[in-house]
Amino acid sequence: MAHLRVDHIDFAYENGQTVFSDFSIEAKPGEFVALLGPSGCGKSTLLNLLSGFLQPQRGSIRINEHKARPEMQELGYVFQSPQLFPWLNALDNVAFGLRMRADVSRIEREQKAREALALVGLADAAQRLPHQLSGGMQQRISLARTLAMEPTLLLMDEPFAALDAISRQSMNEELLRLWSTLKQTVVFITHDIDEAVFLADRVVVLGKAPQGVRHTVAVDLPRPRIHRETRRLPQFHEYSSSLLDSISTPSSADFPNAVVLDNAHSFPLLFESTP
Numbered sequence: 001m002a003h004l005r006v007d008h009i010d011f012a013y014e015n016g017q018t019v020f021s022d023f024s025i026e027a028k029p030g031e032f033v034a035l036l037g038p039s040g041c042g043k044s045t046l047l048n049l050l051s052g053f054l055q056p057q058r059g060s061i062r063i064n065e066h067k068a069r070p071e072m073q074e075l076g077y078v079f080q081s082p083q084l085f086p087w088l089n090a091l092d093n094v095a096f097g098l099r100m101r102a103d104v105s106r107i108e109r110e111q112k113a114r115e116a117l118a119l120v121g122l123a124d125a126a127q128r129l130p131h132q133l134s135g136g137m138q139q140r141i142s143l144a145r146t147l148a149m150e151p152t153l154l155l156m157d158e159p160f161a162a163l164d165a166i167s168r169q170s171m172n173e174e175l176l177r178l179w180s181t182l183k184q185t186v187v188f189i190t191h192d193i194d195e196a197v198f199l200a201d202r203v204v205v206l207g208k209a210p211q212g213v214r215h216t217v218a219v220d221l222p223r224p225r226i227h228r229e230t231r232r233l234p235q236f237h238e239y240s241s242s243l244l245d246s247i248s249t250p251s252s253a254d255f256p257n258a259v260v261l262d263n264a265h266s267f268p269l270l271f272e273s274t275p
């Protein structure tokens with residue numbers, strides 16, 4: 001299992017746009033961490049930093065005590081779009097990533113790909129081309145392709161955002177079933193509060209860049225989680241509304257030029273001051 005540690009990083013793009021300033025976050029071995037935040041808070045930048053495609057100007061990003069690098073075998077990615085090769089059938093799509101692994105023979109490659117397809121419930125679809133599969137099935141193939149590489153840290157960037165609500169719920173349950181068996185550490189980006197609460201051990205709310213972590217909620221709901229049961233629990237709704245409050249209540253950091261007006265007859269008010 002992978003241990004991810006991001007310690008006191010600063011990151012700015014070349015144009016001077018600061019996205020992270022003294023930012024730290026951790027995912028413990030086997031932990032499922034969901035990241036929630038407004039558009040532009042830096043979620044995609046963070047995934048690129050975690051996977052070593054971008055480097056922080058200060059601080060460190062370590063996976064099992066090693067500096068994060070894109071080619072690390074521990075890392076697996078699942079993106080919003082399945083990104084399958086349209087001319088390859090499901091089995092060959094899943095086996096494709098394994099071609100890069102010199103330690104895996106052609107026979108093993110096919111065996112691992114078949115196992116991964118079976119894990120996501122698509123053993124029977126091995127010979128089908130992507131256009132013959134639904135959006136949910138395509139995303140399962142994409143997940144199988146990642147799982148076949150046996151990553152210990154899964155970085156997931158809104159993987160189910162393009163699916164309809166029913167397929168999305170079934171993919172959520174599927175993912176938790178796989179995670180409870182395979183025990184990866186997961187960092188899961190989503191805009192959906194209920195999805196974050198349903199899946200995660202911990203939900204981290206990011207503020208507008210470069211505020212960083214604004215709020216963290218440990219989700220202590222029983223597992224295994226099943227939508228029709230978990231969503232009926234009063235605690236589920238308590239977690240969701242507390243996260244909604246923390247996202248929708250502006251903090252003083254949202255208004256860097258604010259002055260606070262306070263008097264006996266009114267609540268404290270935040271106003272933008274003109275510089």
Ligand SMILES: Nc1ncnc2c1ncn2[C@@H]1O[C@H](COP(=O)(O)OP(=O)(O)OP(=O)(O)O)[C@@H](O)[C@H]1O
Nearest residue numbers: 013015017019038039040041042043044045046209
């Ligand atoms: N290549 C780049 N050069 C300069 N600024 C960038 C670059 N990529 C992103 N940014 C800026 O960095 C900030 C964070 O962007 P990022 O794409 O990481 O946010 P996000 O939370 O993933 O947004 P969304 O949810 O809309 O995808 C934004 O202000 C964005 O404009």
